[in-house]
Amino acid sequence: MRRFLALFLLLLPAAAVAEGWEPYANARFGFAAEIPPGFALAREAGNGDGATFANGAATLAVWAHVLAAGDFEDEVAARRATYRQEGWDLAYDRQTAGWASLSGTRGDRIVYHRIVALCADAVASFVLEYPEAMKAEVSPVVGRLAKSLRPAEGCADAQGAAPAAR
Template sequence: MSLKYVLSAVVALTLSFPAFAADDWTGYANPRFGFGAAVPPGFALAQESDNGDGATFRSDDGRSELLLFGTTIVDGDFSDEVRQRIVWDRSEGWAITYDKVTKGWASYSGARGADILYVRGVLLCDGSAAYFHLRYPQDVLAQFNPLIGRMVKALRPAGGCGQSPKAAPGAAQN
């Protein structure tokens, strides 16, 4: 086996699994809904849900929170599910300033007081959905933008499937 082949394989694996490309990121796998995600450096597990649908992570300084979860789509399709989440977040006082909803993925963001919200969802193979819901202070926006881009790329079905995007657009900035 040539060195060129080995290096090509390593690069391909690194690009396929961006959440594990650096030691300071950790992976999250949800067996109930069958999806994987990336947890950025400086976040630690705060709580796992009792029913296995996800977990909550908090930043070391306690100012940011990351929810990773799956959900069963009961009424309508993925787009309807995402639109309902936007309504729920608005009812919690978030001013949603960006949203993009497609058949296979969705992103939206907004602000409330001194905090920013960024949500990403992907349709999973069985018709359920996986999300990350990230809340962080506006004063660290520049530091979080590259993290969000990487998290967007890493949120996907564990085994891959045709319904979820392989290369969806990155995070929008507020």
């Protein structure tokens, strides 16, 4: 019984951290994500392509769009170039055929951008931007947030991008 109680007490903080995540689903583009605890809806896009959430000085924008020109690789290259033109120092840059993650700093700000391929030549993204002073609070949620951005179930041509939403 003591071992069970000790194990329970060790696991309790992890379970408490997992609580509070809110599902976000976008019907227009067929993608889903989980919104971390502490982030509240700041505004929804009028055209139904996404929403912005805030937690103090941290912002989380989640949206999708149809690729107007080029393919997924071109989209990621354009985002990368834009960040560099805006003065971001990209320290993390990883890309596969179906998803990409870009992260860097500019002054005292940190940005993390995740992009995943969707069906019908569309992509979904989230951009998490926050001050370095919030790094200890915000950084631990990035991994789960990145894994949560995924196409909706039934999106067969994007299944390699990320696990389908259930």
